[in-house]
Structures are given as structure tokens and as C-alpha cells.
Amino acid sequence: MTQQPLPAPAVQYGTAQYGTTRQPSDYKSTQAKAKRGVAFQGNIGSFSHRAAQHFAEQMFGESETTLVACRSFDEVFETIHTSKDFYGAIPLENTSMGSIDANYDLLWSREAVITAEVFVPVQHNLISIPNAVLEDIREVYSHPAALDQCRKLFQKYPQMRPVPHWDTSASAGLVKDRQDPKIAAIASGKACEANGLSVILPNIEDYAHNATRFGLITQAEYAAKHVPTPYKVSVALALPNEPGSLAAVLTNFARCGVNLTTCKSRPIPELPWHYRFFVDIEVANEEQHKLIYAYRKEFQYDVRLLGLYPVGKLL
Template sequence: MNEKIAIQGIKGSFHHQVAMEYYSEVEAVEECLSFEEVVSSLMTNKASQAVMALENSIAGSIIPNYALIDKNNLQIIGEHYLDIHQNLMALHGQQLEDIQEIHSHPMALLQCMEFLKKHPHIKLVEDQDTAETARRIHKNQIRGIAAIASKVASKMYDLTILAPEIQTINNNMTRFVILTKLASDVSERKINKASLKFELNHKRGSLAAVLNVMSDCRLNLTKIQSLPIIETPWKYSFFVDVTFDQYEDFKKAKSVISIMAEQFKILGEYESKFNRLTVESFNR
């Protein structure tokens, strides 16, 4: 991949790891310390594609990212699931009892809460990125502060792992999506997943009717997320992921749903390689 890929975080972050695994080769990455900056990199053509975390098997959906994708009319062209391993790291020569503060991304702190509860004397500080925290500790030679990040980050920024694998649940997966400004040109024969967004009238059975159409068309609903429409109290947008064996089934479903729903939008049609074998590999 010769074009620049935007990632949330810096080299050594989980987003960087996804970029390296998803693409056969990555010439350059655009490091962004917020998801808004990731989107801006795409919109201003600093990057041609972007990696964005969308949901975690422990902490759930990263709801603001759904809104970012929708608001900026971005297209999902792929996805990648990463098994998340969190590690506590600090400068060489320190022990766990030397640590007064732990800095990391809020999601990383949440994923390690059971471990952190065992050390109530240590102050928890939310930071922008796991790897950036590790890099800052190394660069400024900060003692008494530890980071929670990946093993890749510990090696890249020469930190000692004080406690490995501190995530509360071992089977801790995050789903990342690959974003562009334009829809994918992948063959319909390969497309087996789609991400949709729609709004419905606030009346009894409207959502059930749409879900029945999906079922009748042999679509498998893998995700449904609602977001309130700020301008209209008690009305919601629905973000839905569906998988299917035949593209014609999906084509039939979207033609019907586009009539039933308001503000119907295709956020992406793409090939998903996530399946039962992938789940088993994460569980090993």
C-alpha cells in the first residue's frame, strides 16, 4: 500500500497494528491523536484511507464514531478484528510499588479495571492514546508513572512490562473499520456484509417491520445501534450491520427498506473475513 493511512494514535498503537495486519504493506501512516483528526485527514486528502475502532467486545460501541462516519458521508470498505492484550509498562528499574499514576486511553483503563481495583493507591489518568503515553514516558524519562499499552509499544519505546496481560477478559476483541471517502469497487460476488443507517417514524412496530424484512431476505443481523436525533427529541437513527451469503438477497432487502425507512443510507458494502474460525483463533 503506497498511499498514506490515517490512524488514531501513533506508531505502536493498536490502530497502527491493525494497519500493519490489514494491508500487505504500509508505506506511511498519518498519526492522529483524535478520531476527529482521523476524519479530517481523509476529508483533506492527507490520507487516502483510515483505520477506526468502532466497537469492543467488553466496552461496547464507540458511539461518537458512528456519528462521525455518518456526518462526513464516509464509506466502510473493510473491517479487521484485533485481539487486544493490555500491558502495564514503565521505565526500566521500577517495580509496581514505585508507581503513583497510571496513564492511558479511557477504553484501555476500562478494559483493565479489575486489575486496577487491586491497586487503589494508584491514580488513574485518562490520556489520548496508549502508545503516545508510552512514548512520552520514554522521551521524558518519567519515573513513577506507568502506561497501559501493547507489547509492540513497550518494545518500540523501550519500557519494562511490570504486569503483562492485565485486561479483565482474555477474549477481548475490538472491531476496526477501514474508511474512505468513496465507496469500494469490490465485486458483488465478494461482498458479504453491509453497514446501513436509517431513521423510522415513531410508531409501534416500525423497527420490527424492518427487522422482519431482513429476516425474510435471509440477512443475518450482527449489530444494531441507536443514536438519538438531537434536533428531534425521542426520535432515533439506527445503525445496522448485516451479513449475507448472496448479494441478491441484500439487494432485495435494501430496495424494500429504502421505501419503509427515512434517511436511508448505505455506509458500506464490503467483504468480511470474520467467521467462526476467526473466533476460535482468538479463543486459543
């Protein structure tokens, strides 16, 4: 069975087993029939699609799972609120670029939680139609994040102009449709194969071991209440704008012996020059579990739990 690429800007619905895609008009019947759904931003063959496939296979077994292709992260968050059976796969951070700030803001504003994570290797390729020649390529289309992860390509070949597009895999589809040997895309090998294109240059990412951390999100009311150790906790903290407030939090985490894996700040638009901190910590054993929960009861600041989930692995 084959699954057709998603034409921009439409949203279609398919299955984790590459079943026939469904048009948006079929959404209600799809929602009623599917046991689970995983939404992702992008097209078939994108790295988000790979993460969604993994979550569908690992979290929900072999049963039919609808994969929901979305044009934006906002659409992913909107989809998970349509049903308790719909989840979302969103990128949270990349080893080359750092955090995807928009998704942290959406986690807070849309009151979503993380229920699982996975680390997806990101290997970019310069791809075009089979008769394209490297020296003739003038425009390179891809998602802005992918273009940013391949800056050295444009330094080495200054005749190439980076052109932002809404998705890596959709960029491959654009190159296929235009059949112009002077344009190329930056996308995955899967996207190249799906569109009948050729790899002009493989592995063009600036840094080896490039990877993106994806989270599986759902509505806050369906968050896990307990996960066996080792596990990860994600929280959002709104701290007072006073000396030592962040240091006090970090000191208490250190006293619990937990590993702090992420700590980033985002502005609170309603309160100029005040910041919300997003923190991830790894809890390795039951002793740390007891300490961190005892400390949480004493915490006086505004805190929201954003997820309790097993520590993810690299695919």
C-alpha cells in the same frame, strides 16, 4: 528502517514499511508522491496503528503506503477528505466496551463509508521503566478506553491512580520521557518495545479474548458497488417515532435470512427524542443478496448505505 514515535500533539507521516516520518509541513509533497495513505488515531505501536498496517498491507499490496498518525478521530476523517487516495482506520466496537459512539456519529456527519473491516486482538500490559517496582507505582497513564478495559487492575491495586491520556502508545512515550519509577502506562507489547520499557504485568485486560473491530473508511463517492458473498452491509436508518417502526425493519431482515450483527441507536440532535439506527448485516449467499436488494427498493424510511465490504477476520 525505523519509525520514530509521534510526539504529542504534532502529526507526522510515515510509511507502512516504517520509513522515515515526515513533519506536517511535508504533507503536500507526501500526498503527491504516495499511491495510498491510511490515517489512524494514535501513535506508533497503538492498536489503531496495527489495524492501519493491516489495511495497508492487505488492501494495497507491497507498494509504498503512507501511514498518517492523527491525534483525534476528527483528524482521521478530515484526512480522508483531502484526497481520494487517503483512507482511515477507525475503531467501531470493542468486545468489552461496546460501540465507539463518536465514530458512528462521524460516519454520518462526515459522509464516510466503510470499505473493509478487521478484528484486532487487544492485550494490555502494565509497563514502566526497567527499574520500576509494581508496589511503588502510583499513576497509570493510558487512553480512556484502555483504562476502562482494565478496571480490575485498579481494584486490585488501589494505590494506582488511572490518568487519562490521548493514546496508549503515547502514554508509553510519556513514561519513557519522564523516567519516573512511580508512573506506568497501559499499552501494547509493541509500544513497550518501541520505547525501551519493561512489562510489569502482562495481559491485564479484564476479559480474555478482548478485541476491537476496525473499519477502513473512505469518501462516500468511492464506496464499493458490489462485493462477492459473503459480505457485510452497514446502513444508517432514521425511523419515525412511532410504535413498530424498528420491529418492521428487523422483521424484514429476518425474512431475508440475513444475520444481524450490529444494531445500535444514536440521538439525532436536531430532533429531540428521535434516534438514528446503525445496522450491520451479513449476506451469506446470492439468494440473500437478491432478497435484501429487492427489500431495499421498497424501504420507505430515510436510509443511507454506510458500506459494502467482505466479512472481516481476527488477526
